[in-house]
Amino acid sequence: MSAGEAARLAHAVRLVLLVQARSRFPHVYLGVALAMTVAVRLLARQHAELVVPALLLGEPGTLGVFLVAGQRFLERNERSATALLVTPLPSGTSIAALVIGTALVGTAAGAVLQGGVLGVDARLALLLPPLFLTVTLSGLLGYVLSGYFSEFTRFILGAVPPLFVYSLPFASHFGLVPPLALVWLPTQWSIAAFANLARPEPDLAAWSAECAALAAANAAGFQWAQHVFRTRIRGRLEVA
Amino acid sequence: MLLEAAELSYTYPGGAEPVLRGLDFRIREGEIFGFLGPNGSGKTTTQKLLARILLGYSGSVRVFGEDLSRQGAGYYNRIGVCFEFPNLYEKLTAEENLEFYRGFFDVPTDPAARMLERLGLPVGDKRPVGQYSKGMKMRVVLTRSLLNRPRLWFLDEPTAGQDPQHSVLIRELIRERARAGTTVFLTTHDMTVADEICDRVAFIVGGRLALVDEPRRLKLAHARRVVRVELRAGGGVERRDFALDREDEKRAFLELVRDGPVETIHTQEPSLEDVFLEVTGRRLGAP
Numbered sequence: 001m002s003a004g005e006a007a008r009l010a011h012a013v014r015l016v017l018l019v020q021a022r023s024r025f026p027h028v029y030l031g032v033a034l035a036m037t038v039a040v041r042l043l044a045r046q047h048a049e050l051v052v053p054a055l056l057l058g059e060p061g062t063l064g065v066f067l068v069a070g071q072r073f074l075e076r077n078e079r080s081a082t083a084l085l086v087t088p089l090p091s092g093t094s095i096a097a098l099v100i101g102t103a104l105v106g107t108a109a110g111a112v113l114q115g116g117v118l119g120v121d122a123r124l125a126l127l128l129p130p131l132f133l134t135v136t137l138s139g140l141l142g143y144v145l146s147g148y149f150s151e152f153t154r155f156i157l158g159a160v161p162p163l164f165v166y167s168l169p170f171a172s173h174f175g176l177v178p179p180l181a182l183v184w185l186p187t188q189w190s191i192a193a194f195a196n197l198a199r200p201e202p203d204l205a206a207w208s209a210e211c212a213a214l215a216a217a218n219a220a221g222f223q224w225a226q227h228v229f230r231t232r233i234r235g236r237l238e239v240a
Numbered sequence: 241m242l243l244e245a246a247e248l249s250y251t252y253p254g255g256a257e258p259v260l261r262g263l264d265f266r267i268r269e270g271e272i273f274g275f276l277g278p279n280g281s282g283k284t285t286t287q288k289l290l291a292r293i294l295l296g297y298s299g300s301v302r303v304f305g306e307d308l309s310r311q312g313a314g315y316y317n318r319i320g321v322c323f324e325f326p327n328l329y330e331k332l333t334a335e336e337n338l339e340f341y342r343g344f345f346d347v348p349t350d351p352a353a354r355m356l357e358r359l360g361l362p363v364g365d366k367r368p369v370g371q372y373s374k375g376m377k378m379r380v381v382l383t384r385s386l387l388n389r390p391r392l393w394f395l396d397e398p399t400a401g402q403d404p405q406h407s408v409l410i411r412e413l414i415r416e417r418a419r420a421g422t423t424v425f426l427t428t429h430d431m432t433v434a435d436e437i438c439d440r441v442a443f444i445v446g447g448r449l450a451l452v453d454e455p456r457r458l459k460l461a462h463a464r465r466v467v468r469v470e471l472r473a474g475g476g477v478e479r480r481d482f483a484l485d486r487e488d489e490k491r492a493f494l495e496l497v498r499d500g501p502v503e504t505i506h507t508q509e510p511s512l513e514d515v516f517l518e519v520t521g522r523r524l525g526a527p
Contacts, residue, residue, distance in 0.1 A: 004346065011343040015329075018340075022331035022368070078370075079327035083384070085293050086321040087344040088313040235253065237293075 009093050009100075016071070016101030023074065025067050026105040032059055033109035037116035048117050053194030054173055055113060056131060060106035061190060064138030065163060067102045069146035069155055072233075082237045091234070095225050099139035106135035114197075123197045126207060130193035133214035137186055140221035141166065147232035186217035242392060242423045243267040243290070247299035250289055259285050261447040262299065272414065272424040274438035274455075276431065276512075278522055282447040283427040284324060287394050290425065291321045303392065317347040320390030324397045324427075326377035330370030334361060334380045337369060338387060345388045355383040358413065360406055375401045382410065386417070393417060396427045411437050431512040441512070445520045455512055462515045466508040467493055472501040481508070 001009070020026055036055050044051050075081040084094055110131040115124050145162060149155035169191040171177040182188040193210035196202045248263040260282045267273045277283050288294040290301065292308065292315060301308035304318065328337045338352030353363045359379040369377055378401055385393065395414070399407040414437055418424050428434055434441050435455045443450040451458075465484040470477050482493035496502060510518070517523055 008344060011340070015340045018336065019329055019331065075329075078330045079323075079325060080329045082293075082323065083327045083341065083381075084344070086291055086316050086319070087341065088316045088346055089344045090313060 005093065008089060009097055012089060012093055012097030013101045013104070016097050017104065019074075020067070020071060020101060020105065023071070025070070025102075026108075029060065029063060029067070029105050029109040030112065032063075033112045034116075037113050040113075040117045045117075049195075049198040050174075052114055052117050052198050053191055054170055056110050056127075056194045057134065057167070057169065057173075057187060057191050059113070060110040060131065061134045061187070062138055062163065062167065064099075064102050064106055064135040065142035065145070065159060065166075066156075067106075068098055068139040068142035069159070070152065071098060071102070072143060072146045073152040073155065076236070079237075085234075085237060091229050092222075092226055095140075095143060095229060096222070099136045099143065099222075099225075102139045103132050103135035106138075107132045110135075118198060123202060126202060126204075127194070127197050129211050130190060130197075130207070130214055133211065133218055134187070134190040136218050137190075137214065137221055138166070140218065140225050143225045144221070144228045147228035150236075186214060189213045189217075241266045241302075242269040242271075242304065243425070244302045245290075245299065246301075248286070248289070248297055248301060249299050250285060250294065250297045252285075253296075259447050260289075260297070263444070263447075263449050265442055265449060265452050267423060267425065269423055270418060270421050271439045272418045272426060272437055274434040274441035275425065275427045275444060276429060276434050276441050276516065277444035278429060281444045283429075283444055284396055286444070287321075287396055287425065287427050291319060291394050292316075293321075314346070317345055317388060318391045320385035320388060320393045322382045322385035322393070322395045322398055324400065326369075326374060326381055328369045328377060328380055328384075331368045333365060333367065334369050334372070334383075335364070337380060338384055341384050342387050347388055349387045350389060352383070352387065355386060356380070358409075359383055360409055375403065375406060378402065379406065379410075382413075390422060392423045392425065394425045394427075397430070398426070398428075399430060399433050407433075431516065435512040443516055443520055445522055450520050458515045459509050459512065462518055463507075463509050468506045468508055469493065469496060469500075469502055470504040471496070472503060477503065 036059060040048060040051055040055070107128055111124060111128065114127050141162065145159050146155055149158050165185070166187050168177070169182055169185060169188040172179040172182050172188060173191050173195060179188060179192065189210045193207060196206055196210070244266045246264050248260055249258050250260040251258040263286065275283050275286060285294065289297050290303070290308070292311060303311065334356060335352050338355070342349040342352065356363050359382060361376060361379055361383070369380055372380070382398055398414070399410050402410060411433060414424055414426070426434070426438060438455060440452060440454050441458070442452040467482045467484060469480050469482065471480070482489040484490050484493070497505070
């Protein structure tokens, strides 16, 4: 990526963050993270190592689906995305900015939760890469799913089955399903990474592998999102 | 020529019938070219194709001397597009909308505030544009389309929804930009605007071009050589028409002007709307 492209991406991310802030999206993210932090500290501190990874996947890890799709539908309703079609901003950069902007807020919310419950230490810094990649992945899923629905309410109903599959690693985390049975699911790597970092002594080799797997899943998800933009989303913006 | 279209046709994906059928036209650099037609005639579709919002046409289009289908992202540095609807981030202020938009271009851009002021919009306004009237939003959209100092400026119904004062401001701005060398592609069904500011106009009906010419030449070509005189007669006003192609009527007209109680004299030039009706058999407001 050239310096010019990086600057344009950073500019687009700032736009996404501002639009999300005006829509109170980060307030929701951070508010829920704070509430969960307080609840775990008060009610389940002795089970923190088990509970925090599940909450990380359940809140910032999953909300990306709704926040990215929510912004997509917002831009569609106000037709603001149509204006971007006549700028030199490539569609891939626009998608990346939407997902990265959401992931920055999600990662901050996850960091609040982990830091607030497990303490601020080296594990918190190690949490940021897998958490960020998990939120971008859920954002890409939200982007892709939004391309198949014309209204946000229909999207919410339609997103339930894929989200059920996306969340299956909860079952392995709580010992209901062997982890190997779900190894094909990127969110299994996410929850494994979160669980790894909830232990007092994380396994760094496993952490590296989990991050690499999540990065690969993101690369594939990004290609899929671009395909959905070309085949399903652009056409609707064109005729707006 | 800045823009040349030959046999331009387009069918929407899944559509049974083409919406554009073999359009041929050329636009000179610095010209204000009006694209006129009733709703659904293919005006906006043509503009979307030329602005590369819609892709996949048939025929040939060359812009800035290059094939349109081969233009890359840099094409958007050289064009400005004013949409016919407000498409702004409604929760951002006008200046935030414009400043973010500016940042996506690779070419020098104009400061947003100066442009806002020029179109009678408040500078430093903290209100989100969602609270603006439709006319104000459209002027923000118009402003946005000029930030990158485009060489080719696409305008879709730029005066729609504007009060007379702002409509005049917009027409002045268009003329000013054209004098400075910007080529304008103006899509409208407002014949008054087209007549006043366009160097040439094209009539489009049912996806086909009916004609392309200068408004003045069109009006002269379709004019009835008739003079209408209003004169005082019997305590009221009487109206008489004189066909100047007939010697007896011409003589009668001259006598009346010399000796009669004439109040007003008007040539009976057709409006552009009349010409459109005569050429296409359709009214502009008709679907």
